[in-house]
Amino acid sequence: MAGGGDKRTPASSSSSSRRRKPGARYGPGCERSSECQKESPGSSSHSVSSKKSPPQMVPPVQPPKKSLDSPRQIVPPVQPTTSVDSPPQMVPPVQPPQSVDSGSTSCASGSVVSDPFDICRVVSKCSVEVKPSLLDINREKRRARELAKSANALQHLRPGMVLLKNFLKPDDQVKIIKQCREFGIGTGGFYQPGYRDGPKLSLRMMCLGKNWDPDSCSYGDIRLFDGAQPPKIPESLTKFVKDAIEASHAFLKQSGQGTPNPSKEIPSMSPDICIANFYTTAGKLGLHQDKDEARSSLTKGLPVVSFSLGDTAEFLYGDARDEAKASKIKLESGDVLIFGGQSRHVFHGVSSITPKTAPTYVTDEANLRPGRLNLTFRQYE
Numbered sequence: 001m002a003g004g005g006d007k008r009t010p011a012s013s014s015s016s017s018r019r020r021k022p023g024a025r026y027g028p029g030c031e032r033s034s035e036c037q038k039e040s041p042g043s044s045s046h047s048v049s050s051k052k053s054p055p056q057m058v059p060p061v062q063p064p065k066k067s068l069d070s071p072r073q074i075v076p077p078v079q080p081t082t083s084v085d086s087p088p089q090m091v092p093p094v095q096p097p098q099s100v101d102s103g104s105t106s107c108a109s110g111s112v113v114s115d116p117f118d119i120c121r122v123v124s125k126c127s128v129e130v131k132p133s134l135l136d137i138n139r140e141k142r143r144a145r146e147l148a149k150s151a152n153a154l155q156h157l158r159p160g161m162v163l164l165k166n167f168l169k170p171d172d173q174v175k176i177i178k179q180c181r182e183f184g185i186g187t188g189g190f191y192q193p194g195y196r197d198g199p200k201l202s203l204r205m206m207c208l209g210k211n212w213d214p215d216s217c218s219y220g221d222i223r224l225f226d227g228a229q230p231p232k233i234p235e236s237l238t239k240f241v242k243d244a245i246e247a248s249h250a251f252l253k254q255s256g257q258g259t260p261n262p263s264k265e266i267p268s269m270s271p272d273i274c275i276a277n278f279y280t281t282a283g284k285l286g287l288h289q290d291k292d293e294a295r296s297s298l299t300k301g302l303p304v305v306s307f308s309l310g311d312t313a314e315f316l317y318g319d320a321r322d323e324a325k326a327s328k329i330k331l332e333s334g335d336v337l338i339f340g341g342q343s344r345h346v347f348h349g350v351s352s353i354t355p356k357t358a359p360t361y362v363t364d365e366a367n368l369r370p371g372r373l374n375l376t377f378r379q380y381e
């Protein structure tokens with residue numbers, strides 16, 4: 001969500017300097033205000049009504065303003081349920097004491113509220129589940145590997161934008177999910193961003209490397225509401241990102257793509273930020289631009305590299321914040337989308353998540369909850 005003031009800010013208006021930037025980044029303020037209420041019970045353990053006044057957090061310290069010249073783009077806000085006068089304050093995640101391993105699920109009632117949010121299911125000892133056989137899982141893994149070699153495995157969507165279908169191998173997907181789960185339940189892990197008296201986003205977010213703050217649309221070294229320092233991006237993840245960029249270059253070099261110098265079209269980068277989003281099956285993300293990284297990174301067009309894991313998303317992208325004009329693609333588990341160079345400021349968002357589309361190695365080996373995990377890697381400077 002380094003959506004340069006243009007990303008995930010919930011909508012509202014206020015004259016304060018910390019007013020929400022409607023439509024910013026994740027654009028939840030506008031598009032998501034109603035979505036936040038729709039989480040399906042199976043997909044999320046939280047159900048917090050936005051109508052109640054949640055306990056208020058210590059007001060976040062105003063982070064230093066970023067030196068971006070480009071003005072933040074404000075989208076006409078869809079009226080939030082919040083009081084216009086009160087400055088937005090982050091709502092602390094509901095904090096039931098919880099040890100994930102000691103059981104955040106109950107046999108009687110299914111999963112219960114837990115924070116930090118666990119993106120994986122805790123498999124209940126007392127429920128009888130019909131699991132796919134190892135044979136089924138292996139068949140699906142084989143299919144994914146074959147698809148990765150097939151004709152449409154790489155797609156040049158527009159200058160600077162490449163889609164690598166099934167790029168992440170099934171076993172690597174499982175490892176990435178498990179790794180994110182560990183980070184996600186630890187310090188600085190997944191939380192549900194929200195605002196006082198306002199809707200909460202129907203996604204959980206966690207940052208690695210640097211923290212992206214939805215309120216100020218800027219990066220910092222610590223998470224303001226709890227002082228947590230985001231863990232560093234592990235080398236294993238960085239390697240997948242570099243491999244993906246190299247694969248995009250090899251693809252662009254191939255005859256027919258007309259790109260003699262692919263690293264001009266998509267520059268290489270060393271990620272030092274990762275924003276992880278977990279979408280429930282009701283999750284969405286409004287059209288936004290990612291532009292909160294430093295100006296040097298943006299002007300070089302250093303790409304955003306996005307990993308999709310779990311259920312399939314309908315992903316929109318285009319030149320304007322206009323869903324009707326946007327192109328649509330499906331992002332499936334294992335897909336890697338890269339947008340840099342001329343497409344670094346492309347508008348993009350997620351219009352829906354299709355339930356029950358995750359492969360069985362994701363649901364039954366990695367135990368990912370129903371929904372989608374998305375990781376976007378960026379280089380800050």
Ligand SMILES: O=C(O)CCC(=O)C(=O)O
Pocket residue numbers: 001002003275277285290306313315331348349350374376
């Ligand atoms: O979930 C996705 O595919 C997009 C996420 C995104 O745009 C972001 O984190 O900035």
Ligand SMILES: [Fe+2]
Pocket residue numbers: 001002003288289290348
């Ligand atoms: Fe984005």
